[in-house]
Amino acid sequence: QVQLVQSGAEVKKPGASVKVSCKASGYPFSDYYVHWVRQAPGQGLEWMGWIHPNSGGTKYAQKFQGRVTMTRDTSISTAYMEVSGLRSDDTAVYYCARQKSGTFSLDYWGQGTLVTVSS
Amino acid sequence: QSVLTQPPSVSGAPGQRVTISCTGSRSNIGAGYDVHWYQQLPGTAPKLLIHGNSNRPSGVPDRFSGSKSGTSASLAITGLQAEDEADYYCQSNDSSLRNWVFGGGTKLTVL
Numbered sequence: 001q002v003q004l005v006q007s008g009a010e011v012k013k014p015g016a017s018v019k020v021s022c023k024a025s026g027y028p029f030s031d032y033y034v035h036w037v038r039q040a041p042g043q044g045l046e047w048m049g050w051i052h053p054n055s056g057g058t059k060y061a062q063k064f065q066g067r068v069t070m071t072r073d074t075s076i077s078t079a080y081m082e083v084s085g086l087r088s089d090d091t092a093v094y095y096c097a098r099q100k101s102g103t104f105s106l107d108y109w110g111q112g113t114l115v116t117v118s119s
Numbered sequence: 120q121s122v123l124t125q126p127p128s129v130s131g132a133p134g135q136r137v138t139i140s141c142t143g144s145r146s147n148i149g150a151g152y153d154v155h156w157y158q159q160l161p162g163t164a165p166k167l168l169i170h171g172n173s174n175r176p177s178g179v180p181d182r183f184s185g186s187k188s189g190t191s192a193s194l195a196i197t198g199l200q201a202e203d204e205a206d207y208y209c210q211s212n213d214s215s216l217r218n219w220v221f222g223g224g225t226k227l228t229v230l
Contacts, residue, residue, distance in 0.1 A: 035219070037165075037221075044121065044208065044221060044222070044223045044224040045157075045159075045165065045208050045210075045221040045224070046221065047210075047218060047219040047220065047221060059217075061218050061219075062216065062217070062218065095164055095165070097165075100167070100170060103153065103155070103170050103171055104152070104153060104155070104211075104212055104219065105153075105155035105167055105170040105171070105210065106155075106157075106165075106167060106210075107167045107170070107176065109164040109165055109166070110164065111164055112164050
């Protein structure tokens with residue numbers, strides 16, 4: 001069955017960087033876009049961008065350009081999302097999700113990774 | 120301020136029907152982009168509920184249905200059950216922002 005398993009919670013200081021991993025299984029990793037979505041405490045969902053594992057091509061939301069980097073390692077079916085220059089308002093649960101084939105929707109989601117930014 | 124506007128909350132009694140609206144503009148829903156809906160139970164990741172405006176993934180009860188017209192879309196839930204209490208989000212694409220966009224979310228309370 002399709003699974004996306006993310007790395008564990010992180011606590012970082014302002015100005016630091018964080019890298020979250022998302023290990024995929026149960027489907028051909030290279031064939032599906034992987035998206036990243038975040039959710040601040042008590043807030044809604046915010047789309048951050050996507051990576052296509054086959055080509056490594058990326059697209060980032062304008063808000064995150066220059067501060068977010070999405071990469072992948074196809075040999076271990078894992079996608080990564082790194083945020084630099086962390087601020088307190090980056091405190092959120094970060095989700096990876098697979099794009100459903102033939103649509104612009106997200107059909108499988110990771111369990112989420114809480115990133116806390118605090119001095 | 121979300122690009123797609125949803126009511127912050129809706130409520131209904133068990134067995135009733137509720138609808139959740141998602142209002143966009145000519146650069147997203149009105150531009151012909153599909154609308155998708157997600158259900159997020161407390162403390163869990165979102166789950167795809169409706170894709171392509173009105174299509175249910177396998178396993179989603181037919182109590183859930185979606186529709187789209189003009190610059191808006193709606194999610195309808197019939198025969199409300201206690202387990203439907205969750206946050207619901209619409210999602211589409213925006214040609215001006217060149218982004219995927221989510222609504223602000225709607226909290227459904229089953230009375």
